[in-house]
Amino acid sequence: MGYAGGSTPDPTYRSIGDHSETIQLAFDPVIITYEELLEVFWSSHRPTSPSWSSQYASAIFTHDDAQSELAEASKARIETLMGRMHTRIDPLERFYLAEDYHQKYRCRNTRALYREFAEIYPAENSFRESTAVARVNGYLDGNGTPRQLEVEIDSLGLSEDGEALLCRAVGANCGMRAERTGG
Secondary structure (H helix, E strand, O other), X not given: OEEEOOOXXXXXXXXXXXXXXXXXXXXXXXXXXXXXXXXXXXXXXXXXXXXXXXXXXXXXXXXXXXXXXXXXXXXXXXXXXXXXXXXXXXXXXXXXEOOHHHOOHHHHOOHHHHHHHHHHOOOHHHHHHOHHHHHHHHHHOOOXXXXXXXXXXXXXXXXXXXXXXXXXXXXXXXXXHHHHHOO
């Protein structure tokens, strides 16, 4: 989570200026292509609805000409299907990391899970960069299915209580650890 696309120096949540809240993704194109990421982007919000402020604008910030061309082409395809888009596509000038309290927001606000992960990842940057924390945060925010969680629950590093709490929050039937591991 961070800020990009504006001219305000060193933006913060309280002083965001003309920047937009955004995320920056690192991805392996062998696992997921940029085109597939664009499909997720278009399907995960309403690109035909105008934003009421630059803070919440629909935007794609590209890292190079190839990304820009692919983003523009995908926008044109979606625009043909849905009508006028209110999504801007701009080169990324600079990405400003948001304050710690904005990182993994859903996980931070589920106190028991946050305490568990804070013990596993005591350094703020390791908490912020953890794939497991990102996955849990996503589930808590309604992304991912109960079945997906059931499949990957053992890889998240949670205690049995943490697993049970997450499974209840997501509506997954994860069962007991012994049942899943055959122990």
